[in-house]
Amino acid sequence: MGGFPTVTDVALAAGVSRQTVSNVMNSPGIVRADTRERVEAAIKELGYRPHASARRLRTRRSSTIGIRLDPMIDGISGSVLDRFLHALTEQADAQGLRVLLFTATSPEDEITQFRRLNDGADVDGFVLTSTFAGDPRTRWLIENGISFVTFGRPWGVDDMNDPQHLWVDVDGWSGLQDATRAQQEAGARRIAYIGWPSPSGTGDERRRGWYDAMTLRGDVSASDLARLEVVTTDGVSQGTAAMQRLRQQAGQVDAVLCASDSLALGAMIANPERVPVTGYDNTPVAAAIGLSSIDQAVDEVAAGVLELLTGEFGGKVHGAPESDEPRHRLIAPRLVVREFAAIPMDVAR
Amino acid sequence: MGGFPTVTDVALAAGVSRQTVSNVMNSPGIVRADTRERVEAAIKELGYRPHASARRLRTRRSSTIGIRLDPMIDGISGSVLDRFLHALTEQADAQGLRVLLFTATSPEDEITQFRRLNDGADVDGFVLTSTFAGDPRTRWLIENGISFVTFGRPWGVDDMNDPQHLWVDVDGWSGLQDATRAQQEAGARRIAYIGWPSPSGTGDERRRGWYDAMTLRGDVSASDLARLEVVTTDGVSQGTAAMQRLRQQAGQVDAVLCASDSLALGAMIANPERVPVTGYDNTPVAAAIGLSSIDQAVDEVAAGVLELLTGEFGGKVHGAPESDEPRHRLIAPRLVVREFAAIPMDVAR
DNA sequence: TGAATATATTTGATCGATCAAACTTTTCTT
């Protein structure tokens, strides 16, 4: 006996036609109950599985979403995207969606991949990560009417009310606001912030969360507040340097918030006074070291992405039905508090 | 003008038949040069892309490999698999192969997924990670004649010469041997090892690497050697505890080798004397902290996996052509030496 | 040159499912 059973085999076994078998699988509602049962029994008995490629050829949809696997950047923060990928795959699976990976060396190359995957009916839509202002990829996808959702807001004009595409993002502002408040409630007054140089969409947002919470409380003068801030690029050693600079310029510091776990880890290294340090991303490193951190809630992000991709808008803003549904999801991150019992570090030599 | 151009459109434009167009794409050698050029021009002009699903339906192959995205374990060592995934995707892409992800909650569930993906012609084969002795998944795949390669050796009888399936693994023995030798050459004599309880395929292998190098050198007595070894389960805090135990039972220690970066990180925490510590996996944490570590060379593993999957054996041992080619690849890991300048740590309180 | 061989190209059938429309059976209406 040749290969696997097909619809025709099932139909024959159940004494119905191909189409009825197809209906049982795709629109069970329109098949009479007793017929349906008969067909289902036949499917089970023969161990029938629909041939995905044949279905795709006909329906022109693949139940697959494509996502680019970004090159590992520094490895530490990179793990957020990996966790997102895990969450996305898990939740997509639960909805019968598949996740197809691809890589690309540049935005242009990525567009080539978009075209290939889309033309070949390999995927129904894409999930984009690491978007940036003026991203050519989103423009191309919009122009070609391809479904997609980004993890990361467009950072354009009025992206809340009139976004050019669907997006999900984590509210860094609220994350840092929460972290600042938590320290304030624990009795800290002089709370410092180590962040990235402006302009940086996410970076500016996080800084503003700290800044707003500090000015709202109002117990630190404006000039002191300026001294409590250090700007640097991302990285562990940069964090160490920033911490040292902070100690010089700010005098006493009750707590330190950082724009990333890399910076936070670096800050911890130059932290003999054991000032509480809070990172961002809640990476494995933070967990291992016992560092408080702001968790991006990647599972909620993944859920939001899938909702937008498969929901009312079908992954599109242009050409989608009129609706008052929001075209984005802004996820509030969770502050994970840890007592950093295990790691008192001294400055090297 | 409806959708995308098809072979027929291209054929019409080039003044040839469908099949010739197909030949240009799949066996260019049998098409006369001038015809080929004409067809290629038409393809380019029309922007033709083959419809992947249609091709798969006909050829019964998908140019896609499936891999399960394991649930994150502790996050630190988990990143090895993520790095492997990156490497695999990148190299698969270069060969025109796609990588499809899926998740599963148990080996049985995973088998269900195997069946679904295979029956639906979604994938041509699988890559398995985290295999274990008596793994039901490999048995099922063999029984069903499905192509696959494992990252991780079978740990069965004579898996070198008569493996039940194709595999790629990293030679932990040689990794620890190298690390031990490196310390010996740097002047260390009393080199300790913190490892996992036996039986553990990988764990025992790594331990043996240290043990063999130590006995070969022969400058440490057998009883001392026993005192230089601590056995514990994996984890950061276990590493710290192990290091403390080691100090008590072994007296002076010149260097410490660990079965994982988690253990190594833990060991570093209880390491005021700044004894050199070497981990395993070369995770981002090791890089960030400045910890020597043994790198699993995931890119070579990925290359090996693809070679076995697409090569002579086609991902199968049974039913594959007779051949003297090895049915596995044993990759030598690379020792990455770091001066841990930045992190002298004290024991907490 | 003409038959024999090798090379190049075309035609018809097919992969397995779903769509669209035709057909049959059941249910509702008056």
Add this chain to the structure above:
DNA sequence: AAGAAAAGTTTGATCGATCAAATATATTCA
């Protein structure tokens, strides 16, 4: 109970590519 409407089921065509076999063209050799 007859006709209309609704519900359920079947048939033929189709998605886009490749296979297998047939046909056309070019090359070789006696």
